[in-house]
Amino acid sequence: MADRSTQNRKTRTRDDFLDAATLLFAERGYYGASLADVAAELAVSKQAVLHRFASKERLYGEVLQRTAEHLERQFDEVTQVEDSAEEQLLAFLLAVGSSEPGSSTRLLMRELLDNAPRAERAGTWYLKSFLEGLIERVRTVPGWEKASRPRALALAYQLLGAVNYHSISHATLKAIFGERTYRSLEREFPKQLEATVRAALRSPP
Amino acid sequence: MADRSTQNRKTRTRDDFLDAATLLFAERGYYGASLADVAAELAVSKQAVLHRFASKERLYGEVLQRTAEHLERQFDEVTQVEDSAEEQLLAFLLAVGSSEPGSSTRLLMRELLDNAPRAERAGTWYLKSFLEGLIERVRTVPGWEKASRPRALALAYQLLGAVNYHSISHATLKAIFGERTYRSLEREFPKQLEATVRAALRSPP
DNA sequence: GCACTTGCTTACCGAACGGTAAGTTACCGA
DNA sequence: TCGGTAACTTACCGTTCGGTAAGCAAGTGC
Numbered sequence: 001m002a003d004r005s006t007q008n009r010k011t012r013t014r015d016d017f018l019d020a021a022t023l024l025f026a027e028r029g030y031y032g033a034s035l036a037d038v039a040a041e042l043a044v045s046k047q048a049v050l051h052r053f054a055s056k057e058r059l060y061g062e063v064l065q066r067t068a069e070h071l072e073r074q075f076d077e078v079t080q081v082e083d084s085a086e087e088q089l090l091a092f093l094l095a096v097g098s099s100e101p102g103s104s105t106r107l108l109m110r111e112l113l114d115n116a117p118r119a120e121r122a123g124t125w126y127l128k129s130f131l132e133g134l135i136e137r138v139r140t141v142p143g144w145e146k147a148s149r150p151r152a153l154a155l156a157y158q159l160l161g162a163v164n165y166h167s168i169s170h171a172t173l174k175a176i177f178g179e180r181t182y183r184s185l186e187r188e189f190p191k192q193l194e195a196t197v198r199a200a201l202r203s204p205p
Numbered sequence: 206m207a208d209r210s211t212q213n214r215k216t217r218t219r220d221d222f223l224d225a226a227t228l229l230f231a232e233r234g235y236y237g238a239s240l241a242d243v244a245a246e247l248a249v250s251k252q253a254v255l256h257r258f259a260s261k262e263r264l265y266g267e268v269l270q271r272t273a274e275h276l277e278r279q280f281d282e283v284t285q286v287e288d289s290a291e292e293q294l295l296a297f298l299l300a301v302g303s304s305e306p307g308s309s310t311r312l313l314m315r316e317l318l319d320n321a322p323r324a325e326r327a328g329t330w331y332l333k334s335f336l337e338g339l340i341e342r343v344r345t346v347p348g349w350e351k352a353s354r355p356r357a358l359a360l361a362y363q364l365l366g367a368v369n370y371h372s373i374s375h376a377t378l379k380a381i382f383g384e385r386t387y388r389s390l391e392r393e394f395p396k397q398l399e400a401t402v403r404a405a406l407r408s409p410p
Numbered sequence: 411g412c413a414c415t416t417g418c419t420t421a422c423c424g425a426a427c428g429g430t431a432a433g434t435t436a437c438c439g440a
Numbered sequence: 441t442c443g444g445t446a447a448c449t450t451a452c453c454g455t456t457c458g459g460t461a462a463g464c465a466a467g468t469g470c
Contacts, residue, residue, distance in 0.1 A: 003398070011256075011436095011447060012448095013446080016306075023449060028236070028254065028319075029234055029236060029237070029318070029319070030237075031233070031234060031236035031237040032234070032236040034320070034426075034428085035427085035428065035429090036426080036427080036428095042241070044447095044448075045448075045450080046428085046429095047429090047430095047448075047449070047450085048447070048448055048449080050428080050429070050430090051446090051447065051448065051449095052447085052448095055428080055429075055431090056427095056428065062225050068398075071225060075453090095210045103253055106318065109314075110318060110320065111372075111375055111377070112373050112374045112377050113234070113311065113314065113318070114233075114234065114237070125381075127377070127381060128382075131381065131454090142258075143362060147224050147255045148344060148389070148393065149386070149389075150386060150389035150390045150392070150393045151393045151396070151397060153382075153386075153390055153393075154371075154390060154393045154396075154397035154398070155397050157370065157371050157394075158367035158368075158370075158391075158394075158397060158398060159367070159373065159462085160370060161366040161367045161368070161369060161371055162269075162362075162363035162364070162366045162367045162370075162371025163363075163366070164366060164369075164370055165314075165317075165362065165363075165366025165369055165370055166362050166363065166366055167364060168317050168318055169317045169362070172316070172317050172332070176330075176333045176336065177333070177358075181244075181355060183352070184353070184354075184355035185358055185362075186357045187355070187362075188353065188355045188356045188358075189359045189362075190361045191315060191356075191359075191410070192359035192360050192363065192410070193438065195405070195408050195410065196360065196363050196404075196405045197399075199404035199405050199407070199408040200400070200401045200405065203242070203400050203401075203403070203404040204405070205396070205397070205400065216416085216417060216418080217417090217418095239456075239457065239458080240458065240459090241456080241457080241458095249417095249418075249419090250418075250419060250420080251458085251459095252418075252419070252420085252459090252460095253417070253418055255459065255460090256416090256417065256418065257417085257418095257456080258421095259459095260458080260459075261457095261458065261459090289431080374442085
């Protein structure tokens, strides 16, 4: 580990760069966040960023990959603690829904939007194994064992949508409904999410 | 109406500009789509766009407003045809889910993401009345009459998320799972959506 | 027939973009 | 102590961005 206590030693770690970039890409998107923005966040020159990551595209790729891995790890943790598949899915969705703003959710949501023009990307493959895990988990819920994989994916995607859509809308919802109503919504949302998830899982095809 | 048959008369209507801009903003986002892109799509100069709409921000505002109105009209149509509130909500969600790519859904989803940095925007207020309508409709479903407005909003938002999240992911899903599985998913999705919506609506708080 | 408006055009502008080139400074292993 | 390398820096570069200025052709009103 690098000696950071020495005076004048102010080198950033690779993760420092990725953290800042993740936040900015999540907030403003690929086009909206510039290399200069990332650099400014770390109080270094723009070329410091280009020194570590050869290009903006590369930086974005690494950010995406790290984020997908984070999400998958989050899923793995939950699936090892909770007992039934229903509880596991619910716990995971609640965890994702309550994660801080400017995080994985926002970034991956953007990737879903932005991916179309720029063909296939690295992060896509990380999402795949994550989604496969979700499908498998759904198909171990009582009643869902004989559901087709596409059908299970449809449900998984709907539940992901239910939680993710909300978690990107904080700012807008607050602007629309005001602080008071917004806070009520935040209180009600997890309760309703639990109801929605359970209701859906208990209505197998 | 302008005479368009006269030779050399090639003026674009205001809607021509808005149509092109809507598509591009939906596809690439506010930052990703340039005025030059919009102009190129219509085979006019970039300044033709600026002539009609004073600035990019203004153009985006009008695009957003028109899109929100379109969505609300779609909702109004459905709520006048179908009978029960449950059927109305289901019909609307299915309609939104099956709308063509590059449309309202994509654009509004982007607005939810991009809105945060740029404070409050015009389109926000159009979304409000739309969401209010949804809340009202949910609270006329049997069992939901006594649900709080935030609770009804939570459900409405989850159902919106379930359908919208999917409808922006076409390209990515196809890339991840391949043409075959993707088509199966597209076939299963509406069925599962109906199941999810009904299950949620029939589990009042 | 002539001013006025509409709907563009070409010609620019400064700022910001991603990226290259060439140092500079600090540390580290031999 | 000396060579190499990691982690930057300053100085540029060409392109694209949103936006301004000025002009011009075609209709419109009087």
